[in-house]
Amino acid sequence: MSAQQAMDAVSGRRLQALLDTLATFGPGEQGGMNRQALSEEDLQARGWLLDQARQLGCQVWTDGCANLFIRREGREDLPPVMTGSHIDTQPTGGTLDGCYGVMAGLECLHALQAAGIRTRRPIEVVVWTNEEGSRFSPGAMGSSAYVEPERLAVYRNNLDVTGVSVGEALDAHTARFPDLPLREKIPAHAFVELHIEQGPVLEQAAIPLGVVTGIQGVRWYQVRCKGASAHAGTTPMHMRRDAMLLAMDAARRIDALADQLATEDKRLTFGRWNVLPNAINTIANEVTFSIDFRHADPAVLAAFDAQLPGCLPGDTELSSLFSHAPTAFDPTVVGVLEQACTATGLAHQAIRSGAFHDAMYLAGHCPTGMLFVPSRAGISHNPLEFTEPAHLLAGTRALAWSLAALAEQP
Amino acid sequence: MSAQQAMDAVSGRRLQALLDTLATFGPGEQGGMNRQALSEEDLQARGWLLDQARQLGCQVWTDGCANLFIRREGREDLPPVMTGSHIDTQPTGGTLDGCYGVMAGLECLHALQAAGIRTRRPIEVVVWTNEEGSRFSPGAMGSSAYVEPERLAVYRNNLDVTGVSVGEALDAHTARFPDLPLREKIPAHAFVELHIEQGPVLEQAAIPLGVVTGIQGVRWYQVRCKGASAHAGTTPMHMRRDAMLLAMDAARRIDALADQLATEDKRLTFGRWNVLPNAINTIANEVTFSIDFRHADPAVLAAFDAQLPGCLPGDTELSSLFSHAPTAFDPTVVGVLEQACTATGLAHQAIRSGAFHDAMYLAGHCPTGMLFVPSRAGISHNPLEFTEPAHLLAGTRALAWSLAALAEQP
Numbered sequence: 137m138s139a140q141q142a143m144d145a146v147s148g149r150r151l152q153a154l155l156d157t158l159a160t161f162g163p164g165e166q167g168g169m170n171r172q173a174l175s176e177e178d179l180q181a182r183g184w185l186l187d188q189a190r191q192l193g194c195q196v197w198t199d200g201c202a203n204l205f206i207r208r209e210g211r212e213d214l215p216p217v218m219t220g221s222h223i224d225t226q227p228t229g230g231t232l233d234g235c236y237g238v239m240a241g242l243e244c245l246h247a248l249q250a251a252g253i254r255t256r257r258p259i260e261v262v263v264w265t266n267e268e269g270s271r272f273s274p275g276a277m278g279s280s281a282y283v284e285p286e287r288l289a290v291y292r293n294n295l296d297v298t299g300v301s302v303g304e305a306l307d308a309h310t311a312r313f314p315d316l317p318l319r320e321k322i323p324a325h326a327f328v329e330l331h332i333e334q335g336p337v338l339e340q341a342a343i344p345l346g347v348v349t350g351i352q353g354v355r356w357y358q359v360r361c362k363g364a365s366a367h368a369g370t371t372p373m374h375m376r377r378d379a380m381l382l383a384m385d386a387a388r389r390i391d392a393l394a395d396q397l398a399t400e401d402k403r404l405t406f407g408r409w410n411v412l413p414n415a416i417n418t419i420a421n422e423v424t425f426s427i428d429f430r431h432a433d434p435a436v437l438a439a440f441d442a443q444l445p446g447c448l449p450g451d452t453e454l455s456s457l458f459s460h461a462p463t464a465f466d467p468t469v470v471g472v473l474e475q476a477c478t479a480t481g482l483a484h485q486a487i488r489s490g491a492f493h494d495a496m497y498l499a500g501h502c503p504t505g506m507l508f509v510p511s512r513a514g515i516s517h518n519p520l521e522f523t524e525p526a527h528l529l530a531g532t533r534a535l536a537w538s539l540a541a542l543a544e545q546p
Numbered sequence: 547m548s549a550q551q552a553m554d555a556v557s558g559r560r561l562q563a564l565l566d567t568l569a570t571f572g573p574g575e576q577g578g579m580n581r582q583a584l585s586e587e588d589l590q591a592r593g594w595l596l597d598q599a600r601q602l603g604c605q606v607w608t609d610g611c612a613n614l615f616i617r618r619e620g621r622e623d624l625p626p627v628m629t630g631s632h633i634d635t636q637p638t639g640g641t642l643d644g645c646y647g648v649m650a651g652l653e654c655l656h657a658l659q660a661a662g663i664r665t666r667r668p669i670e671v672v673v674w675t676n677e678e679g680s681r682f683s684p685g686a687m688g689s690s691a692y693v694e695p696e697r698l699a700v701y702r703n704n705l706d707v708t709g710v711s712v713g714e715a716l717d718a719h720t721a722r723f724p725d726l727p728l729r730e731k732i733p734a735h736a737f738v739e740l741h742i743e744q745g746p747v748l749e750q751a752a753i754p755l756g757v758v759t760g761i762q763g764v765r766w767y768q769v770r771c772k773g774a775s776a777h778a779g780t781t782p783m784h785m786r787r788d789a790m791l792l793a794m795d796a797a798r799r800i801d802a803l804a805d806q807l808a809t810e811d812k813r814l815t816f817g818r819w820n821v822l823p824n825a826i827n828t829i830a831n832e833v834t835f836s837i838d839f840r841h842a843d844p845a846v847l848a849a850f851d852a853q854l855p856g857c858l859p860g861d862t863e864l865s866s867l868f869s870h871a872p873t874a875f876d877p878t879v880v881g882v883l884e885q886a887c888t889a890t891g892l893a894h895q896a897i898r899s900g901a902f903h904d905a906m907y908l909a910g911h912c913p914t915g916m917l918f919v920p921s922r923a924g925i926s927h928n929p930l931e932f933t934e935p936a937h938l939l940a941g942t943r944a945l946a947w948s949l950a951a952l953a954e955q956p
Binding site for chain 1: 899
């Protein structure tokens, strides 16, 4: 069976060489990476990738948002199976976030080549532009503009800190690669993204492969509790309106609400606090704190939205800062990914993604799924980001099996 | 009886004129005051005070810390009864904090004069230098240096923000008033300080006079809770070490400890918070907060010190920032103050002081007590500081009765 052959042809050594070479473009501090979207380092990395694609006999397209589509033709002219991720990094990023998914996709093309397999459907390795959102806002720019092209006109006006617009950076990309043909959005049979977990779940469970069932939705709120400033020495407790006590009580009730709604799937964080006047001997008259609540079930998020105001004392301002619906991945794709993991002979488990990925937008375009490999200590967006080479290999083997299997589907 | 006559001779109109004139030296923002210790405005106010003293036939001394002693002689050369407070203000202070006690003392001298009373003991109205501590640290500088003269050599080196030392400012005071005789610390029969409450207790109880039983002691601590920063989306709750949750749990246990130790006398404030990295979607790895705990009973403070570490999670840093023992005022003086309040015919109650005052140091020198009048809404250190004229008069009447009574004691 071709999926098994493709998997067996994956080379951990070749994969590592691809990752090592990509890491030469935009090295950052302490062994990490700093390759901002559409920067000179990014353009150089893209130039190298185009060479790699041509050596593999692939054709490459780009689109209005500088996404790159590296296509290995199939036996039939059907909608392709796509895989990929991003190669831009955080300013103090690691070498694996995004890059791993793209290099593993390239390695799968090498493996298919080495195994002499011609799949029924074409396979495309995609580089999505500016997933991190650290040079230009918002993140997942390339994948969201691909799926919803009307976004691009808005994105083009966004500026980086030096005043360069997305439009100017995209035009510079066109000028740098004038021979790259442009292509509009096309139908796809499936999209699979391989990524490091960026969390501690797989490592703690000592399981090398995760089949991602979906990406949890998120609610960001800001709560502003109002009290009355007064002297800490002269004001009896029953005459106080201490905004910090009000805020801690509110946080406790919000925590209980999240416990009740989400039980063991709770992810709730009070990460940002501002206390006024913030003096040792003065009772706080205003405390502002943030809520980050995430869940995979839209009904749980809706219940949280509905019941949150009831957790707050009177005269409290509640503002919604950000909201994103959960993504449930396609059951058929998830099923193929489970078979692929089983085929590797390694342990695997279902997992949901706490972080956002390009696959979140692709899920609105075609049947989509994701594979995770463990992150050491759950660390990411940091030069210390690391995954065992054996796990990097395992993920790529599962990806190769999945792509080959999906590409044989009618 | 002379105490009754002295009380009846107190003039609310004369008192208000004294307060109004003092408020012309160093007006601040929004009708408030800004008269920093030993500033030009303070020196001008002192010059006016010296004129007032001479018009009353009083002799005035100063000492090494520029405290002023305005003495009305008695029939016998016995240790005097002292009263007074301070005339320096916060940068955004009101017209009553400190000033009221000094002006009321002067008005008592006027009343004795008007009533033709010559008390057995001398009565001295004292202006203590730099009680607020806002120009030069520490506060209560004059009263503490008077009671413990060895402090002065250290104080003289302290600088204001412009680099002027206490020593230089004191020398300038000497140069400004070259005719003022110097006097060392002398024995005193009693010290009574009349002050605005700076808290809401008397106003809420609708009681115009408070007999202060003591000044509560204070403990200031800083608690630093350590967690591990991690992604709010990818890190399951049971794998987190959220420093903010640790800090809130610790605050809850500290609150319960204070409840148990202090019951209805609890005064506990968590006023200052610093959260790192203070980002919405990152779990806090370090939270620092302050504890301000006050109580009148040294045993309660000692129990708090002893049991506080047990409220904190492991790997928490606890630092003591400041500590001051409680002051219990002299029962005999307190008894006289109660009689004085009764003599006014107005309601009065026992109260403890939550804020520090010069009387805290004088209590280490001679039998000491304090009288409070209500502060509107408990506000002080603010241009909105206000006390009803009727209450200002009532306090001064009680002070006059007290001074006359104490000054007749053998």
